[in-house]
Amino acid sequence: MVRKLFTIAIAASVALPALAVPMAASAQSAREVRQDQREVRRDQRDLRQAQMRGDRHDIREAREDLRDSRREMREDWRDYRRTHRDIYRRPAYAGPRGYAYRPVTVGYRFDRAYYGDRYWVRDYARYRLPAPMAGHRWVRYGNDVVMVNLRSGRVVRVNNGFFF
Secondary structure, eight states, X not given: OHHHHHHHHHHHHHHHHHHHHXXXXXXXXXXXXXHHHHHHHHHHHHHHHHHHHTOHHHHHHHHHHHXXXXXXXXXXXXXXXHHTTTTTOOOOOXXXXXXXXXXXXXXXXXXXXXXXXXXXXXXXXXXXXXXXXXXXXXXXXXXXXXXXXXXXOBEEEEETTOOO
């Protein structure tokens, strides 16, 4: 009897930490993403200050720091996306009448039917997307997510292959 209890206790102590790790890992990942966003903003501010001072060496160094911070942020986002695949798996995209997918780039102009209310990504924080600027919306287009200026229909940002 004591042997069974001992065996159960050991099994439980081994199994419980294994269950707790994914929750801690996802919380850590979210914290890392927020920290990376802060670093990018700080490096952008440093670059603006270096550009105002006009020292070439400082500008080059600030650009490198900003590039490294953005790369780190992308890597953390990719890690989050890889570990939370179920969030990024969405139902099939049903575009407007006559829809045919063509990859888009920044500056492309969408017809109003493509960025209507039914295509908005409302819960952008869940997907670790930055908040849209005033007058802009994140819109699903095929398996991509694009930020569209609602007044002009112009694409401001593109995330290709966002959904699975």
